[in-house]
Amino acid sequence: MAEFLQFAFSGLTVGAVYALVALGFTIIYNASDVVNFAQGEFVMIGGMATVFLTALGVPIPLAVVLAILGAVVVGLLLHRLAIEPARGASSVTLIIITIGASIFLRGLAQVVFDKQFHTLQPFSGDTPIVVGGASILPQSFWVMGGAVVIVVLLWAFFNHTLIGKAVLATSANRLAAKLVGINTGMIMSLAFALSAAIGAVAGVLVTPITLTSYEVGTLLALKGFAAAMLGGMGHPLGAVVGGLVVGLLEAFGAGYLSSDYKDAIAFVVILITLFVLPTGLFGRASVERV
Amino acid sequence: MLSVEGLGSAYGRIEALHGVDVAVNEGEIVSLVGGNGAGKTTLLRAISGVQPVTRGKVLFEGADITRLGPHRRVECGIAQVPEGRQIFGSLTIEDNLRLGAYRRNRGATTAFLEHVYESFPVLRERRQSLAAGLSGGQQQMLAIGRALMSDPKLLLLDEPSMGLAPILVDKIFEAITRLRDAGTTVFLVEQNAFAALNIADRGYVIETGDITLSGPAGDLMRDERVREAYLGV
Numbered sequence: 001m002a003e004f005l006q007f008a009f010s011g012l013t014v015g016a017v018y019a020l021v022a023l024g025f026t027i028i029y030n031a032s033d034v035v036n037f038a039q040g041e042f043v044m045i046g047g048m049a050t051v052f053l054t055a056l057g058v059p060i061p062l063a064v065v066l067a068i069l070g071a072v073v074v075g076l077l078l079h080r081l082a083i084e085p086a087r088g089a090s091s092v093t094l095i096i097i098t099i100g101a102s103i104f105l106r107g108l109a110q111v112v113f114d115k116q117f118h119t120l121q122p123f124s125g126d127t128p129i130v131v132g133g134a135s136i137l138p139q140s141f142w143v144m145g146g147a148v149v150i151v152v153l154l155w156a157f158f159n160h161t162l163i164g165k166a167v168l169a170t171s172a173n174r175l176a177a178k179l180v181g182i183n184t185g186m187i188m189s190l191a192f193a194l195s196a197a198i199g200a201v202a203g204v205l206v207t208p209i210t211l212t213s214y215e216v217g218t219l220l221a222l223k224g225f226a227a228a229m230l231g232g233m234g235h236p237l238g239a240v241v242g243g244l245v246v247g248l249l250e251a252f253g254a255g256y257l258s259s260d261y262k263d264a265i266a267f268v269v270i271l272i273t274l275f276v277l278p279t280g281l282f283g284r285a286s287v288e289r290v
Numbered sequence: 291m292l293s294v295e296g297l298g299s300a301y302g303r304i305e306a307l308h309g310v311d312v313a314v315n316e317g318e319i320v321s322l323v324g325g326n327g328a329g330k331t332t333l334l335r336a337i338s339g340v341q342p343v344t345r346g347k348v349l350f351e352g353a354d355i356t357r358l359g360p361h362r363r364v365e366c367g368i369a370q371v372p373e374g375r376q377i378f379g380s381l382t383i384e385d386n387l388r389l390g391a392y393r394r395n396r397g398a399t400t401a402f403l404e405h406v407y408e409s410f411p412v413l414r415e416r417r418q419s420l421a422a423g424l425s426g427g428q429q430q431m432l433a434i435g436r437a438l439m440s441d442p443k444l445l446l447l448d449e450p451s452m453g454l455a456p457i458l459v460d461k462i463f464e465a466i467t468r469l470r471d472a473g474t475t476v477f478l479v480e481q482n483a484f485a486a487l488n489i490a491d492r493g494y495v496i497e498t499g500d501i502t503l504s505g506p507a508g509d510l511m512r513d514e515r516v517r518e519a520y521l522g523v
């Protein structure tokens with residue numbers, strides 16, 4: 001039982017991160033039909049920039065804010081310089097562009113930062129808290145709590161602000177959105193900025209547990225994509241559920257089978273989803289749009 | 291108020307409008323009639339700025355708006371009820387309407403909402419349901435209501451009668467006449483030439499991207515060519 005709880009908590013912790021990455025996929029996909037494989041790089045930038053800024057003597061809270069802003073700027077540039085000029089291109093072309101952008105960002109991170117692994121101090125120490133025989137790092141609660149706060153804020157944004165509804169309207173019907181006066185280009189920029197910020201926050205929260213390096217974005221993008229697919233691409237609740245499921249499968253798979261398979265789980269989830277449930281658990285969008 | 295001069299527009303290399311001239315004066319209902327694929331929708335989209343223009347100009351209240359983005363044109367006072375209604379099906383009716391006022395200052399939205407609900411009471415009854423659940427006629431009312439939420443000076447309507455039962459068609463055309471009487475200028479595009487010319491002050495006939503006839507609506511309805519081609523007599 002204690003073992004089970006231990007795996008469950010570690011699954012929910014990484015799952016919360018995957019959920020945030022999947023939400024990033026969802027927001028950009030909804031606003032612009034782009035599946036943004038550079039989503040993982042925002043997580044990397046959040047963690048790495050915070051690490052390097054604190055090393056320069058910047059106090060942690062300020063470093064976190066600057067790192068998030070940095071990721072937002074990268075997100076906006078990604079949209080402006082890579083996606084916007086290719087407007088009207090096919091989904092596959094756009095996916096390839098985002099993959100190219102993610103390779104570029106990793107290369108840039110090697111130069112701007114370095115190739116080492118780094119960590120951050122846990123926010124509230126590293127004395128494990130024992131729950132039902134399982135010992136949980138306090139940082140896990142930060143990750144899960146942070147994810148909950150972000151989900152609630154996003155929910156409020158999309159359901160209770162006019163600009164949030166304008167994002168939904170843009171994804172529901174781009175032409176009509178333009179005709180009511182929504183600046184859809186601005187909405188797309190907003191989506192990229194928002195996704196970048198969410199990714200960066202996830203990166204800051206999880207770095208004390210998983211460490212970070214210039215290349216953590218690759219696997220995170222893959223796992224977040226698996227989560228988004230499983231939930232149904234474009235569906236926010238699906239992204240959250242998908243993220244938690246992928247995280248739990250990974251933790252139980254690594255715990256009860258072998259940790260060698262940990263990273264393969266996401267691939268298996270993508271394949272099974274494609275074959276069995278192409279529209280995902282909460283499915284709406286069709287596969288060929290992906 | 292609106293003046294379209296020598297407007298050309300193309301899909302890829304195929305030109306859909308070959309230099310169209312159209313003018314709409316303040317307080318008028320002007321109808322543009324024409325058959326399938328004549329270029330009516332293309333023209334309305336070009337006026338709203340959601341369709342690229344290859345040549346010519348669009349002037350609104352004397353200002354050249356040819357290069358203005360669609361959201362800026364809504365700000366200028368041009369609203370469109372697009373072909374096929376294009377409502378936001380996954381949002382509620384009230385959200386659809388509120389988004390219609392996206393470019394307006396927030397204070398006036400509630401009063402306008404009230405106004406639209408008075409004109410189309412069925413929308414008020416169902417205001418918290420998803421727009422996708424409305425019938426065709428109700429969706430058309432929603433699309434018109436949404437356009438009115440921006441308090442337009444000029445309302446562009448693209449085949450508002452399409453797919454509606456005859457009794458609903460009459461209702462929609464009555465509503466359009468009332469709008470004009472209340473001061474909104476209307477540019478109406480229709481395949482239903484009789485109904486459209488019947489409520490119009492002036493009319494244009496478009497065929498494969500060219501304006502072929504124009505004049506007072508009554509004259510057009512009596513014109514032999516129009517009667518043969520569009521009125522089925």
Ligand SMILES: Nc1ncnc2c1ncn2[C@@H]1O[C@H](COP(=O)(O)OP(=O)(O)OP(=O)(O)O)[C@@H](O)[C@H]1O
Nearest residue numbers: 301306324325326327328329330331332333373481
């Ligand atoms: N998206 C598009 N891609 C390519 N060609 C198009 C497109 N939309 C319209 N066309 C072509 O442009 C021409 C004008 O089309 P348009 O939709 O403006 O006609 P319409 O008068 O609105 O017709 P309808 O009464 O059927 O709505 C037609 O020949 C049509 O085939």
Ligand SMILES: [Mg+2]
Nearest residue numbers: 330331332373
């Ligand atoms: Mg048309």
